[in-house]
Amino acid sequence: MKKLILSAAIVLGSLSTYAAIAPVQNSVQNTITIADEYTEIKLEELPTAISDALKVAYPDAVITKAYVSETKEYKIDVKMADQEGSLFADENGKWIQK
Incomplete structure (x- = not known):
């Protein structure tokens, strides 16, 4: 009987710990999503x-579209022959791995 009560206490304790951590994880995920938002800009506005x-x-490569984030990271949609993709760079032209 003591083992049953102890087991129930452990399970309930684990659930309360999860409930306390879940809002923090959601907050971090929302922050990451907001930081990764880009706004389209004119190709002329892209730094030299x-x-x-x-x-x-x-x-x-030919630039088809350009975007900028609030942190001055740039997303560039490019096309080369039959391939299309996106590249990321900072305002100084250094490539960022995403």
Whole structure:
């Protein structure tokens, strides 16, 4: 009987710990989502450093769209031959791995 009561106490204690952690995890996930939002910009607004870095790294790439985040990270949609993809860079033209 003591083992049953002890087991129930452990299970209930585990559930209360999970309930306390869950809101913190949701808060962190929401923060990450907000930080990763990008706003589309005109191609002319893209910093020259990024355009130059793209020409060096991918000479045949064509920029189709450009976006900027609140933290001045840029997302660039590019097209090369039959392939399309996105690249990320800071305002100085340094590539960011995402």
